[in-house]
Amino acid sequence: MSATRREGLAIIGGGKIGEALLSGLVRRSGSDGIVVCERSPERAAELTERYGVPALGLTEAAARSRVLLLAVKPQDIGTLLGLLGGAVDPGHLVVSVAAGVPTSTIEAALPEGVPVVRVMPNTPALVDEGMCVLSAGAHADEAHLDEAEALLAAVGRVRRVPESQQDAVTALSGSGPAYFFYLVEAMIDAGILLGLPRTLAADLIVQTALGSAVMLRDSGEHPVQLREAVTSPGGTTIAAIRELERHGVRAALIAAIEAAHDRSVELGRMQDR
Numbered sequence: 001m002s003a004t005r006r007e008g009l010a011i012i013g014g015g016k017i018g019e020a021l022l023s024g025l026v027r028r029s030g031s032d033g034i035v036v037c038e039r040s041p042e043r044a045a046e047l048t049e050r051y052g053v054p055a056l057g058l059t060e061a062a063a064r065s066r067v068l069l070l071a072v073k074p075q076d077i078g079t080l081l082g083l084l085g086g087a088v089d090p091g092h093l094v095v096s097v098a099a100g101v102p103t104s105t106i107e108a109a110l111p112e113g114v115p116v117v118r119v120m121p122n123t124p125a126l127v128d129e130g131m132c133v134l135s136a137g138a139h140a141d142e143a144h145l146d147e148a149e150a151l152l153a154a155v156g157r158v159r160r161v162p163e164s165q166q167d168a169v170t171a172l173s174g175s176g177p178a179y180f181f182y183l184v185e186a187m188i189d190a191g192i193l194l195g196l197p198r199t200l201a202a203d204l205i206v207q208t209a210l211g212s213a214v215m216l217r218d219s220g221e222h223p224v225q226l227r228e229a230v231t232s233p234g235g236t237t238i239a240a241i242r243e244l245e246r247h248g249v250r251a252a253l254i255a256a257i258e259a260a261h262d263r264s265v266e267l268g269r270m271q272d273r
């Protein structure tokens with residue numbers, strides 16, 4: 001099949017992460033050149049209404065778009081590739097955000113030579129603070145990575161890693177926002193236990209999370225140094241830290257992230273069956 005030059009982006013799968021990326025991209029550069037393909041007609045209509053992007057069928061979207069961004073569940077990617085395969089050629093750039101799914105699995109379901117880039121984004125892309133991590137498949141070169149990076153840089157930071165690190169990346173930054181939201185939920189509950197109104201507790205914790213994140217990013221200091229600066233001798237913070245250690249919170253976080261890694265590996269293996 002001859003390689004064809006095309007323009008624009010098709011987001012295939014308009015769920016949580018598809019919408020997070022779509023909203024950031026539209027906010028940054030407008031809706032021109034972006035189309036969505038969504039299995040659910042109701043959801044497709046919602047995205048068209050919200051972002052002014054046309055909803056197309058797979059074949060039409062592939063015919064006109066240069067970049068095909070696959071944002072369906074890992075469990076659905078085999079079916080999607082079966083439907084899409086004949087409409088894809090090496091003039092496309094396929095970008096997959098499916099957790100765990102290796103580029104080799106995607107390449108094997110597509111015509112020979114199609115460049116594939118695996119990306120692990122996260123939902124803070126919704127507010128232009130995303131973390132997207134890229135790896136090249138067998139037919140993707142530096143220019144393809146540059147192209148994917150230019151697209152995703154619109155919604156936050158971008159880094160590149162060897163694909164062997166993507167399951168760990170998925171467990172850290174892909175799932176990571178959920179861990180922070182979970183911690184914040186628990187901290188708000190603590191405020192309620194101590195008698196504060198829910199809105200006040202939420203306001204205190206969200207601003208504290210934001211301020212702490214900016215310090216982590218900008219101070220150049222290690223998290224241990226930042227924590228020590230809060231922990232006065234004989235004070236309140238050390239009383240709290242002792243409880244966190246007593247309940248094994250550090251070990252629980254490490255085990256949780258290891259479980260996310262293992263699930264990413266498992267999701268990738270399920271594609272081979």
Ligand SMILES: NC(=O)C1=CN([C@@H]2O[C@H](COP(=O)(O)OP(=O)(O)OC[C@H]3O[C@@H](n4cnc5c(N)ncnc54)[C@H](O)[C@@H]3O)[C@@H](O)[C@H]2O)C=CC1
Pocket residue numbers: 012013014015016017018037038039040043071072073074076079080083097098099100120121122123174175
């Ligand atoms: N939600 C997140 O924070 C992140 C998700 N991911 C990955 O993104 C992918 C999507 O995850 P979510 O957005 O959370 O799932 P989701 O279930 O919210 O969205 C998936 C969407 O794909 C649509 N879909 C399924 N098959 C389709 C097909 N053949 N053609 C067109 N549309 C189709 C579904 O109708 C659904 O709207 C997964 O592979 C996940 O591993 C990666 C990073 C972060």
Ligand SMILES: O=C(O)[C@@H]1CCC=N1
Pocket residue numbers: 099170174175
């Ligand atoms: O939970 C999941 O499987 C997806 C991948 C990373 C974040 N959400």
